[in-house]
Amino acid sequence: MAKRIVGSTPKKDGFRMPGEFEPQSRIYMIWPKRPDNWRDNAYPAQRAYAKVAQAVSEFTPVTMLADFDQFEKAKDMLSDKIKVVEMSSDDAWCRDCGPSFLVNDKGELRACDWEFNAWGGYVDGLYSPWDADDAIAEKICDLEGADSYRTKGFVLEGGSIHVDGEGTVLTTKMCLMSDGRNPHMEQGEIEDMLCEYLNCEKVLWLEDGIDPDETNGHVDDVACFVRPGEVACIYTEDEKSPFYEVAQANYKALCNMSDAKGRRLKVHKVCVPRENVLLTGADTIVKVSGSAPRHDGDLCIASYLNFLITNDGVVVPQYGDENDELAIEQIKGIFPDKKVVGVKTIEVVYGGGNIHCITQQVPKI
Secondary structure (H helix, E strand, C coil), rough: CECCCCCHHHHHCECCCCCCCCCCCEEEECCCCCCCHHHHHHHHHHHHHHHHHCCCCHCCEEEEEEEEHHHHHHHHHHCCCCCCEECCEEEEEEECCCEEEEEEECCCCCCCCEECCCHHHHHHCCCCCCCCHHHHHHHHHHHHCCEEEEEEEEEHHHHHHHHHCCCCCEHHHHHHHCCCCCCCCCCCHHHHEEEEECCCCEEEECCCHHHHHHHHCCHHEEEEEEECCCCEEEEECCCCCCHHHHHHHHCCCCCCCCCCCCEEEEEEECCCCCCCCCCHHHHHHHCCCCCCCCCCCEEEECCCCCCCCHHHHHEEEEECCCCCHHHHHHHHCCCCCCCCEEEECHHHHCCCCCCCCCCCCECCC
16 A cells, blocks of 8 residues: 655655656646536547547556446457556546656656646535545556655646656746645746656646636646657648647746756747637536536547647647647658657547546656
């Protein structure tokens, strides 16, 4: 049984969070079910999750976590390649409620178990209660036999950070400085926590993300490390795009940043969809007190950057948009040694996230 580590930190113990481009042993996902978040009792989202899981399993083993009453349905809808484990949850965002795994030079595995409060708690969170989701990280650590560091009193989601594995972490002020996360902490104190628990030396702050309402601007929609010294960033010159101002500002900011080793960042551009993705079928989403409502015409945060890098592959969102093929070609150019696979994920976007949001990697040791 994995244990909680008390009185120390990953940096003190010589553990670091690897970059997503480093080798992985497994990907975890959580089966969607909430009728107050997903259209048509979550069935279309479940089909989309199954397609993502299948695409990921081409490169890395996948474990799907499913509630007791969803277990058989998940097994029926998923490929035999996907391992299904019964585990209770509140929703289906493993990136954000799952553990951030750590490694050391001895080949040992540990994890950060961040406090999770549904993206803002009672300030601007998306649902209540969230205690089952907050317990997910510890349970996954038990499955992996990985001891963990619980950050009680410090709220963070995995989608709000990206690391290069060599001392640099990338995030946004819009998220980590939001009132629903850690309002008792100054920016410098948050930096200290990130550096101590991810074993980093430098925090690169972008001002904003493109998702102020759902996640308060998670970085994984706008920028990520693709290898040490290099980042990908959403980019558009279309002033009518709702993402134009943030994309331009973040691209310019990243071009003027250097990492913990003093390297000036090389910045790769990734396009945004030509057409806005707007929610339809909101009348099939159950309205429940305590859950954020959804309405037809809501702007969905459709970013090609919300991809998963996993071993020899990159799994990329697709929307049936004119720019789908361009995004694939751009990402192939960034990862010439990997197979780039597109999966249509509109149903996942309707629920507030995408491929990176619904997956969580375990480093290979």
